[in-house]
Amino acid sequence: MNTLFSCSNKLVKWLKIDLPRIKSADGKKIGTQTIQTTTSQLTFQLQGFEYKEQRFILVVEASTKFCIIIPLSQFEQITLISLQHIVFSELFNYSIYLIQEITKNPFKQSPEALELLIQNVKSLQLNTNTVRNTDMSLGGMLSDTQHWITSFINDYGLDKINKNSMFNLSMNLNSKPKKSIQWQLPAEQFTALVMNIFYTEQIDELFQATQSTAQSTIQPAAQPSTLPDLESDKNSTTKQKSDNIIDFQAYKDKSEKTNK
Numbered sequence: 001m002n003t004l005f006s007c008s009n010k011l012v013k014w015l016k017i018d019l020p021r022i023k024s025a026d027g028k029k030i031g032t033q034t035i036q037t038t039t040s041q042l043t044f045q046l047q048g049f050e051y052k053e054q055r056f057i058l059v060v061e062a063s064t065k066f067c068i069i070i071p072l073s074q075f076e077q078i079t080l081i082s083l084q085h086i087v088f089s090e091l092f093n094y095s096i097y098l099i100q101e102i103t104k105n106p107f108k109q110s111p112e113a114l115e116l117l118i119q120n121v122k123s124l125q126l127n128t129n130t131v132r133n134t135d136m137s138l139g140g141m142l143s144d145t146q147h148w149i150t151s152f153i154n155d156y157g158l159d160k161i162n163k164n165s166m167f168n169l170s171m172n173l174n175s176k177p178k179k180s181i182q183w184q185l186p187a188e189q190f191t192a193l194v195m196n197i198f199y200t201e202q203i204d205e206l207f208q209a210t211q212s213t214a215q216s217t218i219q220p221a222a223q224p225s226t227l228p229d230l231e232s233d234k235n236s237t238t239k240q241k242s243d244n245i246i247d248f249q250a251y252k253d254k255s256e257k258t259n260k
Helices: 009-015 080-102 111-122 136-156 163-174 186-198 201-209 248-259
Strands: 002-007 041-051 054-061 067-071 127-132
Touching (some): 041 080, 054 080, 067 080
Parallel strands (some): 002 041
Antiparallel strands (some): 054 067
């Protein structure tokens, strides 16, 4: 599977190397090209973000707008190889979590099929291309994520920054409808994308063998090409709450209630 990492200027500075830019047919907007996941390539925007000396890598999948917040240790030096390792490790962890959580009811009667699906995720071989580029259409999503991070730090302090807290913050963001994907949930859309890649005929046979009726048979997810396009909502007249409105207080209230 081919993978494209589109890295922001700040992240490239952290890497202390130069990266090639995405070519443009007309020679314009070099370094700010729109990116898209296709049937043959997973594409991610990676951005470096720093607040009060705490550094983060923000990862957004181009088609589903699924976001991952990765905190870095204070003195952690990243290279291109370590960057790829960090991001892929988190992508695999999130993918397995989503498969187990969002699809747990359909797979409840077929643990063998679920286990094979997870093994397929773990064994995926990826051919990665890393470039210097910032997709400006993802700016609102990334700004929103940065605001949530700063709000979290201001309310809870730097000592509460860890993988678990940022996982919870990421999943909260991914559970909110996004206008740019036709008011769908990034978590559900990303799960559909993952299922499409890893759901094989063998898994389907294992799954169907455990079903008592045809109505309970799971269907493979839609092809990535049918997922909402980056620009598909420009002419939409549906009036919904903007996905860039910050609602951190609601997250904070919910988090504090859960921890009581």
